[in-house]
Amino acid sequence: MVFVIGGSFALSQFTTIRYDVATHKQTYGLTPEVVKKFGSFKHKSDIDEEYQKMKQKLDVDNWKNIRGPREYEELSPEYKELIEKLKNKKKQRDKEN
Numbered sequence: 001m002v003f004v005i006g007g008s009f010a011l012s013q014f015t016t017i018r019y020d021v022a023t024h025k026q027t028y029g030l031t032p033e034v035v036k037k038f039g040s041f042k043h044k045s046d047i048d049e050e051y052q053k054m055k056q057k058l059d060v061d062n063w064k065n066i067r068g069p070r071e072y073e074e075l076s077p078e079y080k081e082l083i084e085k086l087k088n089k090k091k092q093r094d095k096e097n
Contacts, residue, residue: 066078075083 069075
């Protein structure tokens with residue numbers, strides 16, 4: 001019962017905030033202060049551009065599925081090799097920055 005009443009109250013508050021913000025945008029537009037405070041609301045790139053970037057970074061055609069060990073298993077040689085590769089990549093990135 002408390003959840004129903006509390007949820008109803010919370011939802012009504014959230015919706016009023018939503019509509020107040022929408023009204024403010026229509027009335028005043030995006031002022032430079034708002035953009036400075038919250039950042040730009042426009043996306044800098046679309047999903048296709050992001051997909052192409054990720055596609056260039058990853059080799060999706062040549063990969064190997066390496067299962068991580070369970071608690072009671074020892075580390076497999078493949079898993080150890082993967083961990084070492086990731087550590088080396090991280091060290092290289094840290095040196096570059």
